[in-house]
Amino acid sequence: MRRTLTARAVLVTCLVAFVSVVVTALVAAPLAVRGANQAARKGLADQAQIAAVLIGQRTNPQVEAGLVRLLRANDIEVYFIRDGRLRTAGSVPARLITALGAGQEIHNQTAVINRRLVLVEGRPLANAPGNGVLLTEPAATGLGGLGLLRGLWWALLAGLAAGAVAGGLLARRLARPIRHAAGAAVRLSAGDRSVRLRPEPPAEVEELAHALNGLAAALATSEGRQREFLLSVSHELRTPLTTIKGYAEALADGVIAPDGAPRAGQTVLTEAENLDRLVGDLLALARLDAVDFPVTILPVDLVELMSDAARAWVSRCQALRVEFPREPVPVATDPGRLRQVVDGLLDNALRVLPPGAPVVLAVRPADGSGLATVEVRDGGPGFAEEDLALVFQRGAMSERYRGVRQVGSGLGLALAHGLVRRLGGTIEAGRAPEGGARFTVQLPVYQPRTSH
Numbered sequence: 001m002r003r004t005l006t007a008r009a010v011l012v013t014c015l016v017a018f019v020s021v022v023v024t025a026l027v028a029a030p031l032a033v034r035g036a037n038q039a040a041r042k043g044l045a046d047q048a049q050i051a052a053v054l055i056g057q058r059t060n061p062q063v064e065a066g067l068v069r070l071l072r073a074n075d076i077e078v079y080f081i082r083d084g085r086l087r088t089a090g091s092v093p094a095r096l097i098t099a100l101g102a103g104q105e106i107h108n109q110t111a112v113i114n115r116r117l118v119l120v121e122g123r124p125l126a127n128a129p130g131n132g133v134l135l136t137e138p139a140a141t142g143l144g145g146l147g148l149l150r151g152l153w154w155a156l157l158a159g160l161a162a163g164a165v166a167g168g169l170l171a172r173r174l175a176r177p178i179r180h181a182a183g184a185a186v187r188l189s190a191g192d193r194s195v196r197l198r199p200e201p202p203a204e205v206e207e208l209a210h211a212l213n214g215l216a217a218a219l220a221t222s223e224g225r226q227r228e229f230l231l232s233v234s235h236e237l238r239t240p241l242t243t244i245k246g247y248a249e250a251l252a253d254g255v256i257a258p259d260g261a262p263r264a265g266q267t268v269l270t271e272a273e274n275l276d277r278l279v280g281d282l283l284a285l286a287r288l289d290a291v292d293f294p295v296t297i298l299p300v301d302l303v304e305l306m307s308d309a310a311r312a313w314v315s316r317c318q319a320l321r322v323e324f325p326r327e328p329v330p331v332a333t334d335p336g337r338l339r340q341v342v343d344g345l346l347d348n349a350l351r352v353l354p355p356g357a358p359v360v361l362a363v364r365p366a367d368g369s370g371l372a373t374v375e376v377r378d379g380g381p382g383f384a385e386e387d388l389a390l391v392f393q394r395g396a397m398s399e400r401y402r403g404v405r406q407v408g409s410g411l412g413l414a415l416a417h418g419l420v421r422r423l424g425g426t427i428e429a430g431r432a433p434e435g436g437a438r439f440t441v442q443l444p445v446y447q448p449r450t451s452h
Helices: 005-058 060-070 095-102 146-191 205-251 258-287 304-312 333-352 396-401 411-421
Strands: 076-084 106-111 114-125 130-136 298-301 318-323 329-334 359-364 370-379 428-433 437-444
Touching: 005 060, 005 114, 005 130, 005 146, 060 076, 095 106, 095 114, 095 130, 106 130, 106 396, 146 205, 205 258, 298 304, 298 333, 304 333, 304 359, 304 370, 329 333, 329 437, 333 359, 333 370, 333 411, 333 428, 333 437, 411 428, 411 437
Parallel strands: 318 359
Antiparallel strands: 076 130, 106 114, 114 130, 298 329, 359 370, 370 437, 428 437
């Protein structure tokens, strides 16, 4: 049997109603018993007074017998005291008989007579010393004696019925937006990104609606970026393929003269290398989160590694400047992967660098946090403030600036971010003093193990 929200709400409200009725009865029972006994005492005292007057005026056995029958019909027992002695059958306490025989009135007394707890009222007879009349009535001691048990059952049934109705209405009210949310989730899973929920009370349901609406919007944005990314990658793949295919057809058709073959071959080789780099970036991005992604952490002198990178890039960028400390900066990293990151950042800078603008490759020793820094800065167009939150998302910058300035596949910065994260470091983008973009990579310093 499915445990639905409606069934649970009905069960809970019925349980609350049941507990409420029982607790109310337990609290009210002593008060009701006390009130019933007080009312019974008052009535019994009045009847004792009347009985004493009637018997005192006419000492007649018939009158007494009629009085006894009348009072017994109301569950009241009558005991007669004559000359200080009990003249009616019963186990009346001696203290009560003695008090009446001495001419004392008995008020608001409780006693056990004939094995029953009873209320007692006694009055002496006027002009007849030693004589009196004693009236008893069973005391209220529990729910059954007051007839409250029957009322409790009715109240309990009414409470359970009201709880079931209220629980059903409440569950229906709460379940409706949840069903709507479930339907929206099914539509989202089916690919409908236009689904939206209308927020409605209570607050938790409003939060659920906002969360689903946010999820739908995020999925739509993510899928839109994926489509743009695939289009961008397709374009980047098609460009070298088109060039290679064109030159291959030209060579096959004999259009290119023999002396132009070396130049055509170099062009085909360059485009093949571009294609190989793009495919390699795609594969690396796909494997970044894999457990078997190859990363070999070694102690590396950051100054020496970046000096090698600068020597490799200075032929492509005469404006490249370096800012290195004189002392070594040891870090724990994979030198090949770190070169891949720095090469990608420099290539990204050169793509948009205007003539004569500087490119800076800097190394700074570890600060108080135990992190050494590699920084790539340029004098290019840089990033707008809103770009900084998206700069490492795949294809985000390519999509934003396509047709505005030269862009790549949109893979480089995303790959750099993923590689730095796998190396245990951080990377952030900002604005450079040179006017362009600044990329700051921080890596943990190398700490040699000490033997004990």
